[in-house]
Amino acid sequence: MTGPARVAPGDRHDLGLINAALARIASRVVGVSDVHLFSVLGRTRGLFRGWLHYSGRLMPFGTLPRRQAELVILRVAALRGSAYELDHHRRLGARAGLTPHEIGAATDPEARWPWSDEDRALLDTADALVLTRDVDDATWEALAARFSPRALVEIVLLVCQYDGLATTLHTLRVPLDVSAGRGLAQRDGRLPL
Secondary structure (H helix, E strand, O other): OOOOOOOOOOOHHHHHHHHHHHHHHHHHHHOEOOOHHHHHHHHHOHHHHHHHHHHHHHOOOOOOOHHHHHHHHHHHHHHHOOHHHHHHHHHHHHHOOOOHHHHHHHOOOOOOOOOOHHHHHHHHHHHHHHHHOOOOHHHHHHHHOOOOHHHHHHHHHHHHHHHHHHHHHHHHOOOOOOEOOOOHHHHOOOOOO
C-alpha cells in the first residue's frame, strides 16, 4: 500500500456509538490501539454491521474448520499483496493450528509443501478464483470430491470476501494497526479466535 489513508479512521462521532463500541472491543481483543479496518469501515454505520455479520458467518462461524479457513485467507492475502490481511491472519492462522512452515508455504504460492488433498484443493481453488476469477473443471472436481455443496458455496464466498476486502483495504489505504503495548491479546501470548 502506498500513500496516506484516503479515508481516515473515524472516532466515536464518525462511527456512531455502536460501531465505536465494536471498534473499541476489537482493539482490546487484538491488542492494538485501533483496529483501523473497523474504524474506517465503521463510518458506514449500519452497512458496517451488516458486513461484519456476513464476514463473521464466513469466518469464524463458517462450515470450514478454522485452520482451513485461515489457510484460504492467507493465500488470498498473499496473492493480493494485502499487508493488512497478512498481518492479522498470520497470527490468527497460528492460533487456528497452522504451523509457521504452513503459514510460510500458504503465503508463497510457489512453495512446495506436502499439503493434504483437502488443503491442496482449497489452495488451488483460491489461486484460481483470485488469478482468473473462475475455477476450471479439474480443480472444481477435486474440491467437490472433498466438500459438501454447502461448503463449496462458502469456499467461493470466503475467497471472494477476502479478495474484495483486500481491494477495499488497498483502495482506501487503510493503515496497518499499531500495537497497544501489552493489550489483552498480548498479555498471555495468545490471540483471540
